[in-house]
């Protein structure tokens with residue numbers, strides 16, 4: 001579904017990603033792991049077209065992603081959640097979810113100003129979609145709650161929910177359980193499995209929580225200093241001495257294998 005081929009990204013002399021190649025098969029949970037600064041989020045930023053590789057190619061269902069603008073990437077069926085939750089904190093959960101539809105709405109200003117029947121219909125469809133997403137996340141009771149009043153765990157859920165609003169084929173989740181307690185982590189873990197099994201999403205996951213990664217991933221790619229150092233099913237990766245060595249010296253408790 002998604003193919004990286006020899007992708008290199010540089011920032012003023014720093015090579016953040018170096019000749020990286022991997023393929024994400026449709027319908028799988030595919031994780032990218034690696035120590036801090038390995039280049040994982042840079043990979044997501046290339047897919048979203050926020051960063052431009054200096055060389056290599058990225059294709060999504062056979063289409064060259066490099067030719068698209070960020071909003072076109074969303075229209076093709078790729079949505080993402082962010083490492084640092086980026087919601088409109090003073091708006092309600094429902095309104096935040098509705099912003100997830102914005103990049104794929106076609107309406108022009110005039111038809112909105114004239115309040116044409118098609119606008120009313122679109123609004124109804126958008127609300128139905130938001131209700132569906134809230135039901136999936138079990139947060140219907142929070143629809144009219146301001147985001148700033150929610151716990152961090154729920155804010156993360158809304159962030160994922162906003163990505164779900166565009167009915168993506170591929171969802172990019174950047175550290176979805178960072179800063180969560182074990183109860184919240186379990187909920188997100190169940191949600192990610194549901195995204196795959198019930199909504200047929202393909203999931204590309206960046207995560208430092210190794211027990212989560214090893215439990216739910218179909219395939220794992222390990223990065224270190226911008227390069228792929230290992231790849232395989234969770235068990236293979238977990239027992240790979242090169243991977244264990246790359247993690248030695250990591251001070252973060254949550255970056256340790258369990």
Ligand SMILES: Nc1ncnc2c1ncn2[C@@H]1O[C@H](COP(=O)(O)OP(=O)(O)OP(=O)(O)O)[C@@H](O)[C@H]1O
Nearest residue numbers: 011014015016034035036037038039040041042043
């Ligand atoms: N916009 C940028 N400008 C300059 N350097 C950047 C930029 N974005 C990322 N980098 C650098 O590229 C390298 C890879 O960063 P990246 O955020 O992709 O790592 P990561 O694996 O996601 O790390 P973490 O697990 O800590 O989130 C780092 O050295 C980072 O400082």
